[in-house]
Amino acid sequence: ERHRDHLEDLVAERSAELLAANEQLEQEIAERIAAQSQLQLADIVYRNTVEGVFVTDSKGTILTVNPAFTTITGYTLDEVLGQNPRILKSHHQPREFYEAMWASLNTHGEWHGEIWNRRKSGAAYLQYLTITVNPGRDGTPLNYVAVFTDITELHEKEERIRHQAYHDALTGLPNRLLFQDRLKQSLLLAERGHRQLAVMFLDLDRFKVINDTFGHHIGDELLKSVSGRLAKILRQSDTVSRFGGDEFVLLISDTDTPDHIANVASKIIEQFATPAIIEGHELVVSPSIGISLFPDHGSDGVTLMKNADAAMYSAKESGRNNFKFYTAEMNAQAPYHLAIEGRMRKALDNLAFELHYQPRVSLDNGAVVGAEALLRWNDPEQGAIPPSDFIPIAEESGLIIPLGEWALATACRQARAWRAAGHLLRLSVNLSPHQFHHVLLVDRVAQLLEESGLPGDALELELTESMLMQEAEQTIETLHRLKAIGVSIAIDDFGTGYSSLGYLKRFPIDTLKVDKSFIRDIGSGGNEDAIIETIIALGISLDIEVVAEGVENRQQLEFLQLHHCDTIQGYYFSKALPPGEMTRLLEEGRSLQLTAPESA
Numbered sequence: 001e002r003h004r005d006h007l008e009d010l011v012a013e014r015s016a017e018l019l020a021a022n023e024q025l026e027q028e029i030a031e032r033i034a035a036q037s038q039l040q041l042a043d044i045v046y047r048n049t050v051e052g053v054f055v056t057d058s059k060g061t062i063l064t065v066n067p068a069f070t071t072i073t074g075y076t077l078d079e080v081l082g083q084n085p086r087i088l089k090s091h092h093q094p095r096e097f098y099e100a101m102w103a104s105l106n107t108h109g110e111w112h113g114e115i116w117n118r119r120k121s122g123a124a125y126l127q128y129l130t131i132t133v134n135p136g137r138d139g140t141p142l143n144y145v146a147v148f149t150d151i152t153e154l155h156e157k158e159e160r161i162r163h164q165a166y167h168d169a170l171t172g173l174p175n176r177l178l179f180q181d182r183l184k185q186s187l188l189l190a191e192r193g194h195r196q197l198a199v200m201f202l203d204l205d206r207f208k209v210i211n212d213t214f215g216h217h218i219g220d221e222l223l224k225s226v227s228g229r230l231a232k233i234l235r236q237s238d239t240v241s242r243f244g245g246d247e248f249v250l251l252i253s254d255t256d257t258p259d260h261i262a263n264v265a266s267k268i269i270e271q272f273a274t275p276a277i278i279e280g281h282e283l284v285v286s287p288s289i290g291i292s293l294f295p296d297h298g299s300d301g302v303t304l305m306k307n308a309d310a311a312m313y314s315a316k317e318s319g320r321n322n323f324k325f326y327t328a329e330m331n332a333q334a335p336y337h338l339a340i341e342g343r344m345r346k347a348l349d350n351l352a353f354e355l356h357y358q359p360r361v362s363l364d365n366g367a368v369v370g371a372e373a374l375l376r377w378n379d380p381e382q383g384a385i386p387p388s389d390f391i392p393i394a395e396e397s398g399l400i401i402p403l404g405e406w407a408l409a410t411a412c413r414q415a416r417a418w419r420a421a422g423h424l425l426r427l428s429v430n431l432s433p434h435q436f437h438h439v440l441l442v443d444r445v446a447q448l449l450e451e452s453g454l455p456g457d458a459l460e461l462e463l464t465e466s467m468l469m470q471e472a473e474q475t476i477e478t479l480h481r482l483k484a485i486g487v488s489i490a491i492d493d494f495g496t497g498y499s500s501l502g503y504l505k506r507f508p509i510d511t512l513k514v515d516k517s518f519i520r521d522i523g524s525g526g527n528e529d530a531i532i533e534t535i536i537a538l539g540i541s542l543d544i545e546v547v548a549e550g551v552e553n554r555q556q557l558e559f560l561q562l563h564h565c566d567t568i569q570g571y572y573f574s575k576a577l578p579p580g581e582m583t584r585l586l587e588e589g590r591s592l593q594l595t596a597p598e599s600a
């Protein structure tokens with residue numbers, strides 16, 4: 001009996017043991033399966049990620065690479081196995097760069113940053129690289145794991161935008177910004193070395209006539225040929241820039257004598273005597289040149305430019321096709337500017353200015369969602385004077401304050417009238433730098449809104465990038481105060497200025513207006529398409545409306561539709577209209593006919 005009991009106990013004990021052992025085994029298996037699938041998962045990620053990965057041992061010998069590594073570098077696993085990553089080096093980075101990298105790896109166990117390396121084909125490429133140390137039991141490195149992304153294209157895009165910001169799109173010459181930069185640098189050097197330098201303003205006589213007669217296309221080609229000629233005459237160390245229109249500005253540094261400068265100016269005039277042949281037309285333009293010298297005619301850039309400009313007008317006055325050095329009397333006369341200024345004052349008194357309105361239409365549904373107010377001036381003697389002629393002078397003379405004020409008030413009044421008639425569009429008004437930096441701007445805008453009973457969001461103010469870059473503190477405050485009263489902020493001519501994309505995040509911006517120079521060149525095979533795409537993508541990611549201005553044809557429209565641009569403005573839909581015509585357009589409910597874009 002007892003014996004049997006004991007046996008049963010033994011069996012029970014044994015089976016309990018077995019059960020426990022079994023359970024443990026099951027758990028171990030489950031864990032191993034889990035670990036296995038973790039590994040598999042890691043392996044799948046490793047094989048399929050777009051990032052290149054390579055792993056080395058502690059001595060830097062490559063143990064393995066993933067397929068993306070091969071795609072990016074061109075090297076297969078077999079080719080790099082057992083090699084040192086040195087074979088990837090581009091020699092673009094100095095030795096100190098690698099010293100800092102190793103210092104970081106040794107102290108933090110990690111390094112990341114941008115680095116130029118070389119593909120198997122020999123082409124250099126930029127990568128964003130992260131290296132992590134895999135430490136062994138004793139803490140010394142066992143492996144190095146490097147993960148990298150090819151950012152060459154991104155980098156090129158950024159470079160293009162940066163280049164665009166400092167160069168004239170048509171001629172590729174430095175623009176005003178870059179010129180001013182170089183002038184500043186050269187002045188510092190000249191001052192230190194007690195050297196002279198010269199600023200030359202060059203304006204083409206009769207260019208406007210050629211442009212009007214043969215068309216913009218020929219005009220553009222002529223400007224390109226002029227820029228080529230100028231570049232040929234000057235030395236590498238000098239700067240030829242284009243400020244827009246037919247205005248070229250030259251910086252000649254390190255000149256020994258005014259004679260040397262006079263020689264250069266004569267050579268330029270000689271060069272222009274030979275006609276340019278453009279598409280079969282023999283075109284002759286002559287230059288009028290104004291020159292100011294450092295230190296004789298000014299000690300700072302602004303004065304030198306102003307005086308060279310005055311000298312150029314004087315050269316024009318005295319029969320064109322010649323050059324003049326600045327003299328003190330010239331500023332006293334400032335003939336052209338003063339004449340326009342005087343007439344502008346009169347025009348303000350006589351209410352001879354008008355606002356025209358250019359509709360902005362949505363690419364979602366073709367509806368008119370806004371309009372830009374554009375100043376028009378009909379002078380009784382001169383006829384229509386374009387804003388590009390009188391706004392800069394108004395800005396310079398301070399007249400822009402009453403003029404801009406008039407434009408704002410008129411636009412608000414018009415917006416109220418349209419609202420009363422049931423047209424809920426937003427009016428955009430251009431602000432010039434002087435206006436924007438005026439201490440009373442925000443108060444005045446608030447007052448105008450109140451007087452006209454308009455909600456803030458019925459008004460949008462257009463600023464340029466350069467305005468945002470100055471006096472940053474005050475700029476931010478002004479923008480926030482404008483936002484506080486509900487007014488929208490647009491960046492006009494986007495892409496042509498500083499394009500420091502950082503400020504888009506810092507400032508409360510509602511709208512980007514892509515400059516018409518980019519739109520004009522859509523489909524021409526240049527960088528413009530990529531730039532526009534980038535700007536639109538930027539707008540989408542920052543939740544900023546993107547408007548394309550200067551849309552003139554179907555091809556441009558379809559490109560913009562395809563890339564999900566929000567709104568457009570341009571002759572394709574309508575030019576700027578006098579108030580009566582704009583009212584009619586609204587009443588008729590005219591909208592943009594949209595069809596699905598043909599995919600590219």
Ligand code: C2E
Pocket residue numbers: 358373374375386387388391404407429430431432492493516549550551552569570571572575576
């Ligand atoms: P903006 O602000 O870039 O204005 C757009 C200009 O492009 C306008 O020239 C407009 O008529 C023109 N435009 C519109 N659609 C097309 C198109 O499809 N193709 C082409 N080629 N051009 C198109 P506008 O009226 O001569 O104005 C020139 C500039 O004068 C404006 O450039 C703006 O900077 C300034 N401006 C105009 N009104 C005011 C104003 O009230 N205040 C201030 N401060 N500036 C103003």
Ligand code: CA
Pocket residue numbers: 372430462492
């Ligand atoms: Ca504008």
Ligand code: CA
Pocket residue numbers: 492493513515516549
């Ligand atoms: Ca613009």
